[in-house]
Structures are given as structure tokens and as C-alpha cells.
Amino acid sequence: MTTREEFMARIRAEMGKTRGLFPATPATRPEYPREEAEAIRAQLAERWPEALERFRREFEKVGGVFHRVPTLTEVPQVVTGIARAREARRLVSWHPSQLGADLGQALAARGLTPLPMPPGEATNPTERARLRQLAASAELGLTGVDLAIAETGTLVLRSGAGRPRSTSLLPAYHIAVFDRTALVESLAQVGVFLELWHADGATEDRGAVISFITGPSRTADIELTLTRGVHGPKEVHVIFVEREIRG
Amino acid sequence: MSQADLSVPFRQRAGSAMKDAFLQEALTIATTKFIGLRREAFGDFPEGEKLRDVAREIKEATLQHLDRYLEQLIDNVERLGGKVHFASTAAEARGVILEIGRRAGARMAVKSKSMATEEIHLNEALEQAGITPVETDLGEYIIQLAHERPSHIIAPAIHKTKGQVADLFAKELRRTVAADPEVLTKIARGELREKFLQADLGITGANFAIADTGTIVLVTNEGNGRMVTSLPRVHVAVMGVEKVVPSMTDLMVFLAILAKSATGQKLSVYTTFVQGPRRAGELEGPEELHLVLLDNGRINQLAGPLREALYCLRCGACLNVCPVYRQIGGHAYGHTYPGPIGILLTAMLSGPASVKELAHASSLCGACAEACPVRIDIPRMLIELRREVDETKIAPRTERAVFKAFGRLLTRPVLYRLAARIARLLQRPFVRDGAIRSLPLFFGDWTRTRDLPAVAPRTFHERWKELAREAPP
Numbered sequence: 001m002t003t004r005e006e007f008m009a010r011i012r013a014e015m016g017k018t019r020g021l022f023p024a025t026p027a028t029r030p031e032y033p034r035e036e037a038e039a040i041r042a043q044l045a046e047r048w049p050e051a052l053e054r055f056r057r058e059f060e061k062v063g064g065v066f067h068r069v070p071t072l073t074e075v076p077q078v079v080t081g082i083a084r085a086r087e088a089r090r091l092v093s094w095h096p097s098q099l100g101a102d103l104g105q106a107l108a109a110r111g112l113t114p115l116p117m118p119p120g121e122a123t124n125p126t127e128r129a130r131l132r133q134l135a136a137s138a139e140l141g142l143t144g145v146d147l148a149i150a151e152t153g154t155l156v157l158r159s160g161a162g163r164p165r166s167t168s169l170l171p172a173y174h175i176a177v178f179d180r181t182a183l184v185e186s187l188a189q190v191g192v193f194l195e196l197w198h199a200d201g202a203t204e205d206r207g208a209v210i211s212f213i214t215g216p217s218r219t220a221d222i223e224l225t226l227t228r229g230v231h232g233p234k235e236v237h238v239i240f241v242e243r244e245i246r247g
Numbered sequence: 248m249s250q251a252d253l254s255v256p257f258r259q260r261a262g263s264a265m266k267d268a269f270l271q272e273a274l275t276i277a278t279t280k281f282i283g284l285r286r287e288a289f290g291d292f293p294e295g296e297k298l299r300d301v302a303r304e305i306k307e308a309t310l311q312h313l314d315r316y317l318e319q320l321i322d323n324v325e326r327l328g329g330k331v332h333f334a335s336t337a338a339e340a341r342g343v344i345l346e347i348g349r350r351a352g353a354r355m356a357v358k359s360k361s362m363a364t365e366e367i368h369l370n371e372a373l374e375q376a377g378i379t380p381v382e383t384d385l386g387e388y389i390i391q392l393a394h395e396r397p398s399h400i401i402a403p404a405i406h407k408t409k410g411q412v413a414d415l416f417a418k419e420l421r422r423t424v425a426a427d428p429e430v431l432t433k434i435a436r437g438e439l440r441e442k443f444l445q446a447d448l449g450i451t452g453a454n455f456a457i458a459d460t461g462t463i464v465l466v467t468n469e470g471n472g473r474m475v476t477s478l479p480r481v482h483v484a485v486m487g488v489e490k491v492v493p494s495m496t497d498l499m500v501f502l503a504i505l506a507k508s509a510t511g512q513k514l515s516v517y518t519t520f521v522q523g524p525r526r527a528g529e530l531e532g533p534e535e536l537h538l539v540l541l542d543n544g545r546i547n548q549l550a551g552p553l554r555e556a557l558y559c560l561r562c563g564a565c566l567n568v569c570p571v572y573r574q575i576g577g578h579a580y581g582h583t584y585p586g587p588i589g590i591l592l593t594a595m596l597s598g599p600a601s602v603k604e605l606a607h608a609s610s611l612c613g614a615c616a617e618a619c620p621v622r623i624d625i626p627r628m629l630i631e632l633r634r635e636v637d638e639t640k641i642a643p644r645t646e647r648a649v650f651k652a653f654g655r656l657l658t659r660p661v662l663y664r665l666a667a668r669i670a671r672l673l674q675r676p677f678v679r680d681g682a683i684r685s686l687p688l689f690f691g692d693w694t695r696t697r698d699l700p701a702v703a704p705r706t707f708h709e710r711w712k713e714l715a716r717e718a719p720p
Contacts, residue, residue, distance in 0.1 A: 001343075002542075004321065007333035010546050011488070012314050017550035024308035026493040027301060027500055058513070120528045131530060132478070136444060152513040161528030165477040169470060187514075191499035198460045198495065207529045208327070209476070212518035217470040220510075221386035221402060223409050224277055225428035230385055230436055231443075232470025232517070 033196035040189050041181070048180040051150040052240065055183065058153030059238065062215030063228060067239045072177075076106035078239050079142065079175055083112055086235075088139035088173060095119045095162030099144050099177065100245040112140070120161045135164065141171035141233070144245075145178035147193060148238070151186045154214040155238070158197075159207030168213060174233040179241045253581050257604035260579040270406050274576050277405045281567040284511025285618070298504050303621040305497045306558035309489075310549065316458040316491045317540070323461025327523030329536040337367035337543050337596075344369060344450070344483055345376045347537050351481045353378050353447035357439075359465065359472040360384035361452025362400060362561055363485045363541060366583045366596065369450070380450070381442045383471040385435055392419045398577030398585065400563040401509050406576060439471075449475035449533065453486035454560070455501060456538070459494045463521040463538065466505065468512075472519050482524070482533040487541050489557040501560065508620040509562040544596040552631045556591040558621045565615035565625060571608050580605060587615040587625045591632070599635050606632040645689070670702045 030036045044051060056066045067078050083089060090113045096102035097119060104114045115134050122128035143163070147156035155176055159165045168174045184190055194210075217232030228234045264270055289295045309316055321331045334340035348356065356378050358364065370391070373380040382391040386404035390397060392415050397403030404412075413426035416434055424430050451472060455464040463484050465472040476482050492498055506512040525532025548554050566572045566586035577585035582601070584592040590605045599606075606629060615625040637647060656663050677683045682698040685691060693699065705713075 002333040002335045002339060004331070004333055007335070007540065007542070008314055008318065010335070010542070011317065011549065014546050014549040014551075015311075015314060018554070020311040021307055021555065024304045024311060026305045026308045027497045029494050029496045062512075062516075118530070121525075121530055128530070132444065136440070154514055159529060159532070160526075164530040165473065166531055169473050169477065187499045187503050191496045194495035194499075206526070208522045208524065208526045208532055209473075210520035210522075211473060212514060212520075214512070214514045214516050214518075216516070217468070218516055219385045219432060219469050221384070221389065221404055222407075222412055222428040222431055223273075224280055224402070224405070225409075227428050227432040230432050230469045230471075231383065231439065231474055 030192050030195055033192055033199050036192045037196045040184060040192060044180070044183050044185070047185075048183050051183045051185050052180065054150040054185070055148050055153060058150065059215070060153070062153050063218070063236070064153060064215050065235065065237045067237060069239060069241055071243045072101045072103075072241055072245060075101070075177055075239055075241065076103050076110055078237075079103070079107060079140070080110040080112060082173060082175060082237055083140055086139070086173060089113045090115060090138045091140040091142060092117055092135050092138040092164070092167050092171065093142040094144055094164070094167055098160070098162040099142070103142070117164065132166070135166040136170050138171045139173060141167040141169070141174045143168050143174065143176050145176045145182045145238070147184050147190060148178055148182045149184055149187065149190055149212075152214055154212050155236075156190065157211045157213065159209040159211070161207070163207060165207070165209055165211070168211065169232050172229060172233055173235045173237065174213075174216075175237045175239065177239045177241060177245070179243070179245045181244060181246075257579070257581065257608065260581060261575040261608070264575040264579040269408065270576055271574075273405055273408075274573055277399070277402060278567040278573050281402075281510065281563070285508055285564060285567070286511075288507035288511040288513065292503075292507065295504060295507065298500055299620055299622060302500050302504055303558065305492065305500060306489075306621055309492060309497075310554065310557060313488065313491070313549065316493055317488060319458040320456055320461060320491050321540075323458070324456075324463075324523070324536075324538050325461075327461050327536075329461070329523050329538055332537060332539045333542075334367075334539055335542045337541075340367045340485060340539055340541050340543070341369060341372040343537075343539055344485070345372060345378075347481065347483055347535075348373065348376065348378045348448050351447055351535070353481065355379045355381060355442065355446045356448035356450050357381050357383050357442050357446040357471075357475050357479060358387075358450040359452075359467060359475045360387050360403070361450070361485060362583065363452045363487055364450060365397065366543065367485070367541070369485075378448065381439070381446065383439050383443070383475065384467070384469060385432060388435055388439065389415065392416075396578070396583070399566060400561055400584070400586070402563070406578070443471075443474040443478050446479045447481060449479035449482045451475055451482070451484050453484045453490055453538075454505070455498055456486055456491050457493075457495060457498055458491050461522060462495075464498060465519045465521065466502075466515045466517070467519070468510075468516045470517055473517055476519060476521050476533070477531045480533055481535045481537070482521070483537045483539060484521070485539045485541060487543070487545055489545055489559075504620045505560055505562055508560070508564040508618070544598075548595050552635070553591055553595050553628055555623050555628060556588065556595060556625075558623050559588050559592070560620060562620060564618040564620065565623075568614040568618045570610055570612060570614070575608075580608070587629070588619075588623065591625065591628050594632055599632060599639065602632060603636045606636050664706070664708065667702055667706050671704070674701055 219230040332343045370380040389404045398406045409426040454466045506515045524536040572586045582593040594602045678701045
């Protein structure tokens with residue numbers, strides 16, 4: 001078995017034989033990610049309508065469906081509309097504390113079947129297996145959004161307590177709810193937030209996964225024919241809420 | 248054609264690929280489509296050219312301090328609760344992974360598409376150890392059912408028709424369905440969904456790993472990367488050492504150009520950042536995370552002639568534009584990595600002797616270097632490989648003799664001028680319209696597929712002398 005020391009010694013020995021092909025440095029990282037992130041937020045507080053329009057355009061280009069409502073109160077109506085047209089009823093959701101609202105009752109009142117998921121981890125393996133089967137049986141997955149990238153029409157979701165990875169993955173229809181505070185313009189700006197999330201080990205109170213989602217799951221592996229929903233959702237919807245969700 | 252048989256010479260493998268009418272059509276359609284999509288994506292993205300330079304520089308900068316970034320990566324992965332393993336060879340990597348599987352009591356492994364695991368021939372080893380490997384990328388799943396190997400880095404099953412896929416599903420899955428991509432994809436979704444939920448082991452490659460945060464980054468379109476890293480109890484990622492990048496900021500540069508180069512998408516559907524095993528409070532995620540760092544010939548090239556090939560992102564852009572790949576497809580190359588970059592990677596992994604024929608499977612037109620998102624100078628390294636193949640006397644003796652004689656001729660002016668005169672005489676019976684279209688004896692091999700330009704009626708030297716006489720300075 002090669003040990004870390006042996007492996008690294010091999011690398012150092014080879015590195016010592018060359019100075020490389022040309023003088024090079026990696027990309028310049030934000031020196032103060034917190035301040036830069038705040039500056040981006042401040043810009044977006046002004047420019048959000050343009051960013052939202054660009055997001056909508058790009059999101060639709062990658063096969064997403066965009067909805068817009070004035071307040072959270074209208075969200076269940078949109079969700080039910082999507083569900084009815086697809087004869088879907090069973091729904092898993094991020095925990096209300098993570099979603100910013102408890103929509104369970106309103107959705108149930110409209111004829112959907114919200115499946116109860118715990119706010120944190122399963123207490124034992126049997127329970128974990130049961131919850132996984134439950135999530136796998138859902139047709140609709142309702143999540144929030146940490147960042148929405150206008151340049152690419154991408155949703156950024158962080159996993160964690162009350163934010164199961166499977167909610168945006170196993171159901172055939174993923175519905176994500178967000179407001180203007182999630183909007184960023186470019187991948188470069190996302191880089192600033194990613195640096196911020198990891199500065200000073202700040203990420204450790206979160207889950208272990210960050211997912212960038214750019215439209216529904218797709219493949220073109222058979223004769224280059226574009227087909228949706230190969231493993232992940234075959235439809236991704238976003239509902240933009242005009243009034244800030246945690247206002 | 249199915250799997251390339253390396254006992255058959257490359258010439259013959261390429262020949263049969265060129266006679267395969269379906270393969271020819273599939274290759275033309277696929278590569279032309281990818282070229283168009285890539286061009287469009289960069290056309291809409293003026294900052295792309297600059298970002299390619301930046302990306303290239305990041306790769307070079309990373310290699311210049313590879314030890315530092317790897318140490319950082321290892322420390323961070325372990326801090327987050329992962330375990331890092333070191334594999335100098337393919338065999339060692341297989342051993343490490345089998346041991347992890349054995350300890351986990353694994354009986355089935357779901358895999359997301361990974362060239363690194365193809366490179367180490369992991370599937371055969373898993374099978375022998377009683378762990379059933381299941382490829383979950385649709386293209387990989389199809390070729391696994393067919394017992395073949397990928398023919399393109401990002402579209403592994405482009406050589407198959409929907410009819411062939413339907414026949415395959417009927418035979419292997421006992422599901423008789425229409426030859427419709429939509430229906431076939433749905434069948435695969437159902438079959439593979441069960442496997443995701445059952446498997447004990449999830450195996451992936453890594454498109455990138457971020458030193459500063461200990462993050463393993465996976466890029467997929469289907470979502471299988473997310474499944475494999477969320478559902479099984481154990482996750483193993485296999486990664487060549489060159490895939491490390493310093494920071495999240497660097498990663499964003501690569502993400503901005505990777506999918507555009509591969510499929511013309513602005514981003515692939517899923518970019519998944521994995522930072523250690525499941526954390527407290529999380530419902531899903533593996534209990535164990537293992538990162539296998541793979542050398543397998545890479546470290547040797549840090550100061551070697553193929554160093555630049557270590558920049559490769561595995562996007563497949565150089566395959567699509569290569570006039571040779573477009574004619575013969577991936578299987579004829581006979582190794583894990585096809586296309587222009589594949590020749591270099593094969594030489595890196597298996598030594599220059601393994602590419603003595605392949606080093607010549609390029610017209611050196613430069614389209615690959617032009618398409619490469621990090622501007623790898625593939626033609627330069629191919630030429631160097633040819634020289635190395637020649638110097639180490641791997642090339643056939645006649646070829647070496649001809650080139651040696653030619654070399655002598657070029658370095659001795661008197662001899663050169665004399666030879667030009669003789670050639671002018673000798674070529675007379677063969678020249679038509681300024682070109683030699685067929686030659687007798689073994690020279691005929693050369694002219695069978697190309698024309699040789701005729702020696703000019705007057706050489707440049709002769710014309711120069713005349714000009715100097717006519718117009719003295």
C-alpha cells in the first residue's frame with residue numbers, strides 16, 4: 001500500500017525537476033468575501049428586476065417552468081395547479097423552518113397529500129429506510145432556493161437539517177420557491193458566496209452537499225435525442241414570490 | 248464494431264470502422280452537432296476566450312504547487328470526516344476499492360460515469376470480488392449491458408442505434424418496447440431507480456476537487472451523480488491527482504467553460520459539491536466517504552514531455568473536431584481514452600510504446616488545440632511522441648531508415664540539390680497535374696490514400712539564383 005508520505009514524496013521529486021511551462025498564478029480570490037457578498041446584495045437590491053428577467057429567460061431555455069406570485073399565500077394554489085395537471089398528489093417538502101413557511105395544511109386542504117418528514121435526521125436505520133421509501137414514493141418535491149443564478153438559469157440548494165437531498169431529486173416534479181434575495185447575476189458572483197460559505201469553517205453547521213440545478217434531469221445518450229427525467233425530476237418549476245419570504 | 252481487439256493492428260481496426268456505414272453516419276451526426284453547439288455557446292459568451300486563458304493558467308499554477316494543494320485537499324477531506332487513499336497503479340486503486348467494498352459488505356455498487364474507473368478497469372475487478380457494478384449514466388448503462396466500452400468521453404454510446412438499444416433491453420432486461428428514446432429512457436429510469444435504492448456502494452470519479460475546502464465536485468446531466476452520492480451507505484470517489492483546483496473561485500472559471508466545450512450547455516444540469524459524509528441533522532448521505540488519489544503514470548509526467556496533457560478537463564471537444572476521430576470513432580483507438588487527447592493519455596498511462604501506431608493517427612491539423620478549453624497543445628506533444636517512438640526504435644525499421652536518409656539529405660546542401668535533380672527525373676512517369684498519385688512497390692502504401700506533391704520544375708534555390716542574376720542588388 002502506498003502511504004501518504006511515499007505518494008507525496010514521489011510528487012515532490014518530480015516537481016523538483018521542472019519549473020513548469022510558464023509563470024502562472026491561480027485566480028484572485030475575494031479578499032473580504034463578506035463585504036463583497038454584501039456589495040453584490042446591495043447591487044441586486046436595485047437591479048433585481050433585470051436579474052429576474054434574465055433568470056427567467058435562461059431558466060426557460062433549459063426547460064424550466066417559471067411562475068410568479070405576489071405573496072406566499074398564493075404558493076399552494078400554484079403547486080396544486082401543477083399537481084392537478086399531472087395527476088400528482090403525494091408531496092415531500094423541506095421542513096417549514098427551512099422553507100420559510102408552513103404550507104402543509106393549505107396544500108392538504110387543496111387535495112394534496114403532504115408526506116410528513118422530520119426536521120432533522122432519522123433516529124435509526126429502520127426509520128431512515130422508511131423515510132427514504134416515503135421520499136421515493138412522492139411525485140412532487142417542494143424546496144427553497146439559496147441562490148438563483150441569472151446568467152445560467154441555475155438554482156443553488158444547500159443540504160442540511162430539514163433540507164433532505166432527495167426532495168429535489170427523487171420526485172418527478174421539483175418545485176422551488178424563492179424571492180429576490182436569492183438572485184445573483186453571474187457564476188463569478190456565486191464564487192464570492194461559495195467563498196463566504198466556507199470562510200472560517202462557516203459551512204460546518206450545514207449539510208455536506210451543495211447542488212447546482214440547471215433545469216430538469218436530461219440525457220441525449222440514445223441517438224442524441226434530448227430526453228428529460230432520466231434519473232432526477234423531469235420537470236423543474238420555480239415560483240418567484242414578490243414579497244420577501246422572510247420579510 | 249464492438250470492443251477493439253488490440254491484437255488486430257490499428258490500421259485494420261480503423262479500416263473496419265470506416266467500412267461500418269452506421270458508425271460513420273452516427274459519428275458524423277454526433278460530432279457535427281457537438282461542434283455546432285460548442286460554437287454557439289462560445290459565440291454567445293464573449294468573455295469565454297479570456298476565461299480559457301485564465302483556466303489554462305490555473306491548471307499550470309496548480310501543477311507548479313501540486314504538493315501543497317494535494318496536502319491541503321487531503322487535510323480538508325479528512326477534517327470533514329472522509330478518508331483519503333493513495334494508489335500508485337491501477338492495480339493498487341482496484342485493491343483499495345475492493346477492500347472498502349469488502350469491509351462494507353457490499354454486494355452491489357452503483358456508479359456514475361467516470362473515466363478514471365474505466366481507466367483502472369474497475370468493473371471486472373468488482374465482478375470478480377462478488378460486487379455487482381451497475382453503471383447508471385444511461386449511455387454507460389447501455390454499453391455495460393452490451394459488454395462494450397465507451398466510444399466517446401461524454402457520449403459513450405453514440406455508436407448504437409435506438410433499434411440496437413431496444414433489442415438489447417429485450418434481450419438483457421426482458422422488456423420488449425418500441426425503439427423510441429423516450430420509452431427506452433423511461434425503462435432505464437425504472438430499472439436503475441431500484442438499484443440506487445438498494446446499492447451499498449456508490450462509486451464516482453471527480454471532475455474537480457477543491458483544495459481549500461475539501462470538496463469533491465461532480466458534473467452530470469442525468470442526476471445519477473447526486474443519487475450515487477446521496478443514497479448508498481458508502482461513497483468512493485476515484486480521482487487523478489491533476490484534478491485538484493485551489494479554490495471555489497478557480498472552480499467557477501472551469502464551470503463557466505466546461506459544459507460549453509462539451510455539450511454547448513451554459514452549465515450541465517447538475518453540479519454537485521460533496522463535502523464529506525452525511526452530517527448531523529441530515530436525513531440522507533453516506534456514512535463513509537473515501538477519496539482515492541490516483542497516480543497511474545500521471546506523476547511521472549509532471550516534469551515529462553506530456554505535462555500539458557495533465558490540464559485536460561475530459562470535455563471531449565478535441566474528439567469532435569478531430570478528422571481522424573470523426574472517421575474511426577472511439578473504439579478503433581483501442582484504449583480507455585480515445586481521440587487526440589486520448590493518444591497522449593494512453594502514452595501517459597501505458598508508456599510511449601503503447602501508441603507507436605496511434606502517435607501517427609493524427610493529421611496534426613491543430614483543430615484539437617483550437618477546440619481545447621484550456622488550449623492544450625496536443626499536436627506539439629504528438630510530434631514529440633512520434634520522435635520518442637522513433638528514437639526508442641519502436642517504429643518499423645524501414646520507416647526509421649527512410650527518415651534517417653531523409654534527415655541526412657536535408658542537412659547536406661550539395662546532396663540535397665543533387666537529390667532534387669534526380670527526383671525530378673525519376674518522378675516523370677508518375678506526375679499528373681503537379682502531383683504524384685500513385686507509386687510502385689511499397690511506396691504505393693503512401694500514395695494509396697494521399698497525393699505526394701511533385702518536385703517543382705525549378706527549386707527555390709535555382710529560382711533565387713536566377714532572380715539574383717536578373718536584378719542585382
